Amino acid sequence: MLLRSGLLRGRGPVDVLIHGETIAAVEPAGSIAEPEGAVVHELGGSVIVPGFVEPHLHLDKAHLGASAGGLAEAIAATARRKAGFTRDDVRARAARTLAAAVAHGTTAVRAQTEVDPGVGLLGIDVMTELAEDLVGVVELQTAVFPQEGILSRPGTLPLMREALSRAGTIVGGCPYSEVDVADARAHVDLVLDLAVEYGVPADLHLDLADDTSDGRFALAEHVARATVARGLQGRVSIGHATTLASLHGATRGRVLAALAEARITVVLLPATDLFLVGRADEANVRRGVAPLRALWEEGVPTALSSNNIRNAFTPSGTADPLDMALLLGRVSHLSADADFDRLLEMITVAGRQVIDPGSVGGIRTGARADVVVLDQTLDVPPVIEQPSRRLVISRGSVVSAETRDRTLAPALERLAALAPASV
Numbered sequence: 001m002l003l004r005s006g007l008l009r010g011r012g013p014v015d016v017l018i019h020g021e022t023i024a025a026v027e028p029a030g031s032i033a034e035p036e037g038a039v040v041h042e043l044g045g046s047v048i049v050p051g052f053v054e055p056h057l058h059l060d061k062a063h064l065g066a067s068a069g070g071l072a073e074a075i076a077a078t079a080r081r082k083a084g085f086t087r088d089d090v091r092a093r094a095a096r097t098l099a100a101a102v103a104h105g106t107t108a109v110r111a112q113t114e115v116d117p118g119v120g121l122l123g124i125d126v127m128t129e130l131a132e133d134l135v136g137v138v139e140l141q142t143a144v145f146p147q148e149g150i151l152s153r154p155g156t157l158p159l160m161r162e163a164l165s166r167a168g169t170i171v172g173g174c175p176y177s178e179v180d181v182a183d184a185r186a187h188v189d190l191v192l193d194l195a196v197e198y199g200v201p202a203d204l205h206l207d208l209a210d211d212t213s214d215g216r217f218a219l220a221e222h223v224a225r226a227t228v229a230r231g232l233q234g235r236v237s238i239g240h241a242t243t244l245a246s247l248h249g250a251t252r253g254r255v256l257a258a259l260a261e262a263r264i265t266v267v268l269l270p271a272t273d274l275f276l277v278g279r280a281d282e283a284n285v286r287r288g289v290a291p292l293r294a295l296w297e298e299g300v301p302t303a304l305s306s307n308n309i310r311n312a313f314t315p316s317g318t319a320d321p322l323d324m325a326l327l328l329g330r331v332s333h334l335s336a337d338a339d340f341d342r343l344l345e346m347i348t349v350a351g352r353q354v355i356d357p358g359s360v361g362g363i364r365t366g367a368r369a370d371v372v373v374l375d376q377t378l379d380v381p382p383v384i385e386q387p388s389r390r391l392v393i394s395r396g397s398v399v400s401a402e403t404r405d406r407t408l409a410p411a412l413e414r415l416a417a418l419a420p421a422s423v
Ligand SMILES: [Zn+2]
Pocket: 056, 058, 112, 205, 239, 307
């Protein structure tokens, strides 16, 4: 497949040659000869970006319906709903979410999937089936997620081990669901030990609260030290980490430096965090997202994801990483084009590093051929422009294509013709 004349931000017009599932060459536009038998897509200067990655998405509890409360109420409401889960029900809601995600340009997902003695491995089984059904369409990795704790829910650990013995699963954790700080730390250590034992990355739901007054929500530094102690640098990610925003001065510096040293990726989940955090604030309600600029300045890797789609944790969402990135940019006081381009990196190459540490990402020779062609020709950050997705290419095949016809009233046609292309 040849993508002719795409616009790559920071590089200019390019041709992209795809051979099988891999990008074989990226050269200035017009310079790659059309290989015999190749499918050629003439892009006419449309912006191209790498396939989006959602490193933190709960497919098993998507589309359960909203509730109004904070974190504790959301966990309780979801626990009640889980009792009624069936394979068909989970599969249908997950499939609906994945279909939307792929149409929005997502080519890889880490599905955070609940495991406990109540729901058993039902969610894991469904994700395993979906991953097989969708080979070549979207890469689906499963994180074994003990939402209700490990120590506080006896019987969870053997189920986690059973799930981890399957290919394509990695270990997740949720230490704040334990009863006290000591158990929460033990939970972290247990999860990281499992990561070592099974040779997989670890992904923790961590420090999701207004501040660090409850020590179960102040574990980032402990996770960093435990990561380095086990040689897991670059293989651990933490989702939420909202309490980092409440740290000041030397304490903030120390914790962020520890995360940077451990090369832990903070996965920001703004749609959920904005909804759940700051519930007790009557005035000056906290924003409730990790301090993005401070993380960047300290050299902490960052990614972002949708987390939940329409449930008790997150009442809205369309599984669109570009939309999430704009939300995070707005809430994080970003303004420069370079900052919005960095948000794009967070939903592409940084997300890929989370689910596949050490892999080659982006639109470059040797990378996997996951490419999204946007309905945008202006050379401005796509996160600001929010274009529709013309073509979604996953592992070298077109998996979603969108055409759009728009007819403007004559007066609007005249105005559109007046607008300079560079605006
Ligand atoms: Zn989550």
